[in-house]
Amino acid sequence: MTNVCIHCRTPVQPTSKLEKELFCCLGCRTVYTIINKSNLGQYYDLKESSTFFKPAAPIKTSSNAFEYLDQEISITKFSANTPNTMSFYLEGIHCIACLWLIEQLGTLVEGVVSSRLNIGSSHVIITKTPDGSFSEIAKTLNKLGYTPHPIDQTGETTIQKKDHRKSLIRLGIAAACTSNIMIFSLALYFGVDGTLETVFRWGSALLLVPIISYTNIPFYKGVKSAFFTKKIGIDVPVVISIGLGSILSYINLITNSPHIYFDSISTFSFLLLSTRHFFKYATQKLDHDRLLQASLIPVEATQITTKNTLVKVLSDALQKNDLITIQSNEVIAADGVLHNCDARIDAHVITGESLPIKFKSGTQVFAGMKNIGDQIQIKVTHAGKNSRIGTLIHQITHQEKPHLVQLADTVSKWFLVITLIIGATLLGWDWVHLHTLAEGFNRSLALIILACPCALSLATPLSYALSVKKAAENGICLKNPNILETLRQIDTIIFDKTGTLTSGQLxxxxxxxxxxxxxxxxxxxxxxxxxxxxxxxxxxxxxxxxxxxxxxxxxxxxxxxxxxxxxxxxxxxxxxxxxxxxxxxxxxxxxxxxxxxxxxxxxxxxxxxDSILNSSYPTIQQLKKAQFTTILLSGDQTVTTQTVATELGIDEYYANQSPQQKNTFIKAHPTALMIGDGANDSEALMNATASVAVQGSLEISLIAADTYFTVPGGNKLIALITLAKQTRNLVRLNFGISLTYNIIGIGLVIGGYISPLFAAILMPLSSLSVLLNTILQQQKLIL
Amino acid sequence: MNIVFFLIPLSLILASIFVIGFVYSVKSGQYDDMDTPAYRVLLDDEKEPLTGTESTPKVD
Missing domain, CATH: 3.40.1110.10 (Calcium-transporting ATPase, cytoplasmic domain N)
Incomplete structure (x- = not known):
């Protein structure tokens, strides 16, 4: 433990033996000084004993002055109704010591009333005194190494939070009603009679009302959207069985006929709601346009006013024809035209080119490019969301990938259609032969309850959710669980060169x-x-x-x-x-x-x-062994591309590919998986049937791709393919189990051996067995 | 058995009180953050109160 940075524990080389306090960089030294000056040294004790999250990285502060936070436009945008409260997303939150330090913010900066950190999402809610200044607070956070990004209160994060709360309330109410209905039903199963029977029957009928009218609203919405998109989803059979079941139960309740199914309907609704809730919120990620944009283009720009003075402004708020100045080594904050100056620019974010390019005065430059020459001035054409990279981010985060019609949905749909036909036939048969509807009703209902493909609709998302979790534990982050299904069609792997097979650095x-x-x-x-x-x-x-x-x-x-x-x-x-x-x-x-x-x-x-990563060799070999075609698609020159391809033994290679060409190439290969990084790949990643972004890639790629690997290189690819295969097998197995179950059940119903009551007991049992099978099998999966 | 007719409404009333409590706790944001409070209790209270650090639970 000797030669490490005293703040972040990065190993460092001591420059002289006399020095006791070692630092890896100036940033860490500054933070150490600030913390000790305010008597907050406890931070280091806490850090020592903490095991939460990853180790800290060396301090990296952004050069923002955060002055825009005190301007009118920010106050309306970031603190909507409460002018003294603002939420920030903080970079670099890693352990319990960070939590402690952030919540002590008041000792470090004037004017903080309270500061509450959510360690899981890295969101902090800060309340200031009316005289306090958010720019001062943000500057302090930045100095401590937690670069703050204000959260747009009108944006998606807030909507997501509201949705999450609503979904929890639905779940809670469904649970309360279901458990009480169960108590009543148990008594009924054990044969209470007389007045008590009537009370219990009406009691459970009453408790079903909140479930039908409130907690099940998401299913109704699903049916509505299925109607408009003309695709039968899993919600359609769910709503039909819930609807028919409850209508018949209420009719039987009023006509004093013995068959009521309030317990099965409520259990079914609750189980379905809870699986969906956990599935949705376990896989939900914070993907925020603004945050992405902030990682690629500076939040602040230096504007030259008409009076020839310099002011720092929010880059989103720049207008057309504003003049901004960009220092050497700064990233350009808005699209614009070079104003009376030439520039040398590192444009790899936009074009992927690793060597600098010269731009003449009057040419167009784009936000996200880095000025590596002398100071330049540009006349703004588009800023913020309207800049080229801003529109790209918007397109990527808002374009829904065409979701594959999942196998579960297709099967359930046909299953439902067949069941309904059989049910109607039964009803007709009984009416013709027995001249009564009662027996036919009972059989049809038993059929629908039993045949409702709920085991499928529960187990399929659950298997996916568990696989997503399993993958995350192994450094594979799945943005979209659909990739597990999609990987079935893949027989070709297309690699980007720079940063994927090679280190991506000169x-x-x-x-x-x-x-x-x-x-x-x-x-x-x-x-x-x-x-x-x-x-x-x-x-x-x-x-x-x-x-x-x-x-x-x-x-x-x-x-x-x-x-x-x-x-x-x-x-x-x-x-x-x-x-x-x-x-x-x-x-x-x-x-x-x-x-x-x-x-x-x-x-x-x-x-x-660009040196080839060591992990690339075994990856390519394993892929070739597993009969995949490998293709190298690179924006680089032919010689370089060829050397890498022959060195690694890649089947085909294409050099000098522009982003557009890559895009066309991907579209022409519907059975290919694209693995790459860099903004120049993002369009191709978007359009690929399956796509993977690797660590070290820009965040924009991560949003565009279905999957990203938290370790450099493609060596997790084999693990992902194996996991996908195992998950699909598991889903198939569940299909098999529940279909067998249902077919036997239907046979018995048609023969008249099963009453609706029996069906109502069997139905949750079948779901339970499939769920248990899923959990048990999932534990066996090896990565 | 008559006691059952008293106990059933009672149980329903109790259940609805719990439901109301749950709805309130969700709406006031107590379920927004499932991770931090577990760590927060591990932190020692400050030995001497420092100015401006009252961390009253603030929810929006």
């Missing part, structure tokens, strides 16, 4: 020393120390991790964009610049190479590229 692959020179690590380090270019950064990363290079007193350090860096040391001129020579070809997909020059003589050739 890495030094080869440090080739020419002309017997020394390796020059220190010189290279000193030259690239402050470099902004990805190549320079890659060199620094390489030197830091492998060689412990030290800085030398370099003079005249100069970075020329597009050319390289140069500087002088002890009278010699050193330079790192582009250097292509064919002396040595490395195997691992080189992208570019640079040379380290001393007085114009090349001493070291540095080859940079």
């Amino acid at each position: 890495t030094v692959l080869d440090w080739n020393i020419l002309n017997n020179s020394p390796p020059m690590y220190d010189v290279a380090y000193s030259l690239e120390k402050d470099a902004r270019h990805p190549i320079g950064k890659a060199i620094i990363r390489h030197l830091k991790t492998t060689f412990q290079a030290e800085g030398l007193p370099m003079t005249n350090l100069q970075e020329t964009p597009g050319v390289g860096v140069k500087g002088n040391l002890n009278g010699d001129a050193f330079e790192i610049k582009s250097y292509i020579c064919n002396s040595k070809q490395t195997q691992k997909s080189p992208i570019t190479s640079v040379g380290l020059f001393k007085n114009d003589q090349c001493l070291v050739q540095i080859t940079l590229g």
Whole structure:
């Protein structure tokens, strides 16, 4: 435990032995100082003993000033009816110590009345005094390393919360009514008679009213939408059996006929409601347009006013033709046209291109691109939701994927149709032969109750929900359980290259020393120390991790964009610049190479590229063994793509693919699973039959894809495919069980061996057996 | 057996009181957060009251 950062416990290299308090970065040091100054050192004791959640990451603060939080527009948007209360989503909540620290916010900043954190959803509700300022509070949170994002009170999160509460209330009322109906029914089964019988019968009839009229509303809505979309869902048979069952029960109650089924109807409703509730809220994720947008484009922009002063404004609130300025290394906050300046831009969020591009004055740039050249000014064309990336996010989060008609629904639908036909035939037969409806009614009702495919409608979502949970425990996050069903059709796996099979970062692959020179690590380090270019950064990363290079007193350090860096040391001129020579070809997909020059003589050739992840080799091999076709689809040049494909043994490869081409390619392969990352893949991921995003991808990909892996690379793919197969088998098994059950039941009903009463007892039993089977089988699943 | 005629309405009244209580607790947000309260009780109370930290349960 010695050489770790005292705040976040990241291992660090001690710079001198005398130093007792080690930090991995300036951010952690700042937080440590703030916490200790306010006597909140207990934070570290709590952290030590906490086992909740993941370990903390080094402090990462955003440079936002949060001034927009005190402006009029934010107050109406983020704190709707209560001007002194605002909710934030906080990044980086990881343990009980965070909870404690956040709730002590009042000691750190003036004007906080209360601060309550929800540790599961990372939402904090902050109430301030009327004089307090939310921008100050937000700044403090940010300084502590919890980057806050205000929550739009008009947005989806609030609606979801209301839905959740309503669903819980429905469940509670259904449970209360059902349990009391059960008590009455038990007495009836044991044969009470006389006045008591009448009281119990009417009592259970009364208690069914709230279930029919209130708790079952979601089913009625399901039928309504099934009617409008002209697709029979599982809600249709549910409502028909509940409706027919209760109408007949009420008729039998009034006519004093013995057959009432209030208990079966209520149990059925309650079980169905509860499975749906847990299924829905166990799989629900926070997907918030705004949060996504904030992760890709800055929330704040620096506007140049007409009086030529600079103000920080909410980037959503920018108007057309506003002038904004973007510092070097800042992300552009709105779409716009370059105003009287050229720019060097890292556009990988939009195009996926890993090397910087030059833009001329007057050309269009987009929000989400990063300015890596000097300071630029742009004239805004579209901001916030209307920007290119904003519309993309909106499309992705709001476009419903065409849900597959699930097997359960199809089977239940036909089952229901057949049952209804048989029921009607029975009724007609009895009327013709016995000239009475009573016996026919009883048989038809027993049939409908028994044949209601509730076992299917309960067990299918439950198997899926349990598999989703199982997958999550293994680092596979399923956005949409449908993928488990969809994977059946998949016979081809399409890979994106960068970030999926490779690390996605420029890495030094080869440090080739020419002309017997020394390796020059220190010189290279000193030259690239402050470099902004990805190549320079890659060199620094390489030197830091492998060689412990030290800085030398370099003079005249100069970075020329597009050319390289140069500087002088002890009278010699050193330079790192582009250097292509064919002396040595490395195997691992080189992208570019640079040379380290001393007085114009090349001493070291540095080859940079994207290295293949170690996990990619076994993944491809296993997939090939399982008879999948593998395809590599890359936006990169042919040479690089080819090297990766041959190295890994991928069947086919296509290079130079634009996002549009990728999209067309995916559409032409309906049996393919697409695995990728990066915003340039998001459209293809959306349109793929099944899609997986991998860790390190942008959040936008995660929203576009059905699934994401929390570990880098595709090595969870096999586990996912196995899980999907096992889940489908389980669902089939349940189908088999409940169909057999129902067919035998129907046979007995037609023969007149089963009364509606018996059916009402058998029906919940069949559901129970299928549910138990699901839970038991699910425990056996191995990942 | 006459006592049953008194007990049945009584049980229904009790049941409805519980239902009302449940509805109230859901509406006041007590079920919004199922994780944090379990951890919050583990935190020690402050040794000396610090200004401005009354964490009264605030629900919207």
